Amino acid sequence: MKTLIVIPAFNEAINLARLLPDLVATVSYDVVIINDASTDDTARVVKAHDVDCFTLPIQLGAWGATQTGIRYAAKAGYSEVITMDADGQHLPVELNALMQVYRNTNANVVIGTFPSRLSRLKKLAWKFFKMLTHIKIEDLTSGFRLYDKQAIEVLSSKQASMLDYQDVGVLLLLLRAGLTINEVPVKMEDRNDGKSRVFSSWLVVLKYMVQTTTLCVANIGKRPTQ
Secondary structure, rough: OOEEEEEEOOOOOHHHHHHHHHHHHHHOOOEEEEEEEOOOHHHHHHHHOOOEEEEOOOOOOHHHHHHHHHHHHHOOOEEEEEEOOOOEEEHHHHHHHHHHHHHHHHOOEEEEOHHOOOOOHHHHHHHHHHHOOOOOOOOOOOOOOEEOHHHHHHHOOHHHHOOOOOOHHHHHHHHHHHOOOOEEEOOOOOOOOOOOOOOOOHHHHHHHHHHHHHHHHHHOOOOOOO
16 A cells, blocks of 8 residues: 655745655655745755655646645556645644554544644635535534545546635535545644745635525535435
């Protein structure tokens, strides 16, 4: 069984310089950085740490970059993919927690969750989305996830390419395919440097809320089994 860690990165040179030494020293899994057309030294930093780096010719966004890594894993025959953020929030030491739950259950997907990191406003938003979709996952936006081979196949599809974010839409797609999702509490750190790409401004937040609400409404009547 082969496991690949996929890390999407856009202008994360400073954060990756801190993350990669710890990650490489902690795990024996293969690692690939999907460089989302960064304009900083992201590619140079990754190569300096002897980690594979795929540089995209155009910016696809966090989910587009993540799906690129998942599709690579499917073609290369990996049995699991673990996705992590490049900003330092996800700790390499917590990868064990995801793998243990995966090995001890029949889940197709395991999500590392840390709900206390969410602001009051975000918690209200997630409560709203969970009410619309009946998804029971506690932390909808955590990108710290393990996907098995079935999940990799679902998320490599053209249908998954229509999504913009790795949260509600991805979860709905997985559940609609009959896959099971488990959660495990993990520790997370604050972002080391930079700012969130999803919540970088009120305009971006508004766009996110409108798109995600539309997606949720479109799935009313198609309730997930979990």
